Amino acid sequence: EIVLTQSPGTLSLSPGERATLSCRASQSVSSSYLAWYQQKPGQAPRLLIYGASSRATGIPDRFSGSGSGTDFTLTISRLEPEDFAVYYCQQYGSSPGWTFGQGTKVEIK
């Protein structure tokens, strides 16, 4: 089973700053099957990025995804107040199953 490790655990930044979140896989992941979700307190996760770099419907272009193999990155170009949340990566192309990373919390500095 593929294990996803996200870093850092917590990112303290100010609105307007750039956020760079990392997701590292224990073995190679097809880029077609790497996703990022945003979760705010008390809410269900929201799909941001799929296929490593494609934005889901309605997601602002300040969110971008990149990477391949075992290293993937979610970048938020300029943090807006509503972007402070927890972010999870997920791989969904391997057998036997899908897995999530442990999450990165982006908090206001």
Added chain:
Amino acid sequence: QITLKESGPTLVKPTQTLTLTCTFSGFSLSTSGVGVGWIRQPPGKALEWLALIYWNDDKRYSPSLKSRLTITKDTSKNQVVLTMTNMDPVDTATYYCAHIPTIFGVVPFDYWGQGTLVTVSS
């Protein structure tokens, strides 16, 4: 408009079996490629994928929980049911169901239910 909603008991006793129902609208599980999955999240912790089922009754389970999980679908009722046996306090979590648009594409869970909190306690 796609919506999903989880339902089931809020409290179960240790060793009991949990049965959760996901009732959805806006899509059909008889449409080729479509799927529904279950994910859980213990309080303050990360998401954990549990199981998924596709339109053709193809089922996948988390390896670590496979022996305890069963996922089924009732296409006529637009429902997916997850059962988990031998519940333990560590299974206390919010349980979500989510929509998979197609097994043939690269989009994972694009719509989620609101989640239902299940507490395991005697």
